[in-house]
Amino acid sequence: MIVVTGATGNVGRQVVAALAGQAGEAGQEVIAVSRRAVEPAASGPPKAPRVAHRQADLAVPDSLRPAFEGADTLFLLVAGDDPHAVLDAAKTVGVRRVVLLSSQGAGTRPQAYAHHAGFEAVVRGSGMDWTVLRPGGFASNTFAWAETVRTRRTVVAPFGDVALPVVDPADIAQVAAAVLREEGHAGRTYELTGPAALSPRDQARAIGAALGEPVDFVEQSRAEARAQMLGFMPEPVADATLGILGDPLPAEQAVGADVERLLGRAAGSFAAWAARNAAAFA
Numbered sequence: 149m150i151v152v153t154g155a156t157g158n159v160g161r162q163v164v165a166a167l168a169g170q171a172g173e174a175g176q177e178v179i180a181v182s183r184r185a186v187e188p189a190a191s192g193p194p195k196a197p198r199v200a201h202r203q204a205d206l207a208v209p210d211s212l213r214p215a216f217e218g219a220d221t222l223f224l225l226v227a228g229d230d231p232h233a234v235l236d237a238a239k240t241v242g243v244r245r246v247v248l249l250s251s252q253g254a255g256t257r258p259q260a261y262a263h264h265a266g267f268e269a270v271v272r273g274s275g276m277d278w279t280v281l282r283p284g285g286f287a288s289n290t291f292a293w294a295e296t297v298r299t300r301r302t303v304v305a306p307f308g309d310v311a312l313p314v315v316d317p318a319d320i321a322q323v324a325a326a327v328l329r330e331e332g333h334a335g336r337t338y339e340l341t342g343p344a345a346l347s348p349r350d351q352a353r354a355i356g357a358a359l360g361e362p363v364d365f366v367e368q369s370r371a372e373a374r375a376q377m378l379g380f381m382p383e384p385v386a387d388a389t390l391g392i393l394g395d396p397l398p399a400e401q402a403v404g405a406d407v408e409r410l411l412g413r414a415a416g417s418f419a420a421w422a423a424r425n426a427a428a429f430a
Contacts, residue, residue, distance in 0.1 A: 150328050151219035151243070153206060154227070155180035158288055159249060162321030163223055167328060168198045176329065181215045209233035213241055221245040221328055224271070226263060231270040238276075245277040245334070247327050249320070252284045252339065253388060256399050260388030277334040279327050284341045284400065285314040285392070287421040290351055297429040302364045303352040306373035307394045311345035313403045316416040323410050339404040343415040351418055355429055358422040370394060 150167055154160035164180045177198045183205045204215035207228035216222065222243045228234060238246065248271045253261035271278045293303045320340055327333045346354070349365045356363035368376075370390060377386035392400055407415040422429075 149177045149179060149219045150221045150223065151179040151181055151216050151238075152223045153181045153204075154225040154249075155201070156182045156184070157225075158286070158317050159321050159324070160223070160225070162318055163324045163328070164199060166321055166325035179215065179219055206234055209237055212237035216241045216243060219243055222247070223324055223328055224248050226250055226267045231267045235270065235274045235276065239274070243276070245279075245328075246271055246274065247279045247281065247324060247333075249324065250280050250282050252282045252341075252400060253392065255282055255337075255339075256397050257388055257391065260384060260391070279333040279335075280337040281320065281324060281327070282337060282339050283315050283320050284339075285312055286320075287314045287316050287342065287418050288425075289314070290355070290422075291425075291428060293352075293355070294428050297355060297359075297363055300364075301356075301359075301361060302366055303348065303355070304366045304368055305348040305352075306368040306370055306390070307347075308349040308365055308367040309347045310394060310396065311347040311350065312393070312396060312401060313341040313343070313345045314351075314418060315340050315342045315407070316418075316421045318421075319407050319411070319416050323407060326410055338406040338410065340407055341402070341404040341415065343408075343417055344403060345401055346418050351422075354419045354422045355426075357419065358426040359429060 152160055152163050155164050164178055167176050167178045180199050180201050181204050184203065202215040204211040206225065209230060212234060216238050220243055222238050224234065224246055235246065248267060250268050251261055251264045254264035254268055258265040268280055271280065293305065296302050296304055323338065323340060352363045352365040374386055374390055377389065
């Protein structure tokens with residue numbers, strides 16, 4: 149049995165669905181763990197008897213042992229401040245494998261992404277079979293543009309011509325499900341990117357194409373973008389994010405092969421993601 153933390157989140161709910169299978173299809177038993185109680189349909193496929201929903205918080209280690217009971221494999225988010233306690237709770241109930249959803253920044257900027265890098269170090273030293281997933285920027289981060297696209301058909305963002313290979317969260321979930329289901333991934337770190345590097349200006353065009361209307365691009369200064377980010381993220385994270393967006397390292401601009409190799413198909417394009425999510429911008 150596989151326990152999925154963050155089971156109502158952007159990636160976690162899709163991991164649950166991929167593992168459990170749609171109604172009538174073969175799937176695996178899944179424990180879907182989230183901080184708040186949810187109806188089963190909120191995080192798993194409809195009529196999915198293989199999904200058990202349990203409430204727990206990674207920041208409250210005492211809540212984890214009963215939530216993890218019965219599982220032998222764990223999909224883990226970087227959350228809370230004590231990864232040792234999380235993994236101890238998992239090992240106590242018999243979990244032997246862990247797949248950690250980390251961040252590309254843990255490898256390229258470990259000082260700025262110290263929390264992610266620290267989680268990775270604890271997972272690697274846990275004595276469990278481990279796999280680390282390091283996605284780059286999410287295509288879904290562009291939901292932050294939805295209001296201005298809806299109201300003014302405009303994207304406002306910094307670094308309009310700096311291209312990065314953002315990844316579809318659905319691909320992250322499919323990779324996670326494959327790694328969780330299969331043997332042979334122990335001790336591996338996978339870099340997850342989209343199939344091509346696109347600039348914010350390119351992404352605005354793709355959203356416009358999905359809507360069937362042009363979307364203008366207005367470039368912010370670094371200072372303007374930083375002031376906006378500080379409204380919802382800590383200063384070190386804002387500065388690290390601006391570093392990646394504005395002055396990416398070669399490794400952060402590189403298109404990785406791991407999504408295609410693990411899924412047997414090309415990574416999904418930003419254009420496809422935009423078409424699938426056009427309603428959010430309409």
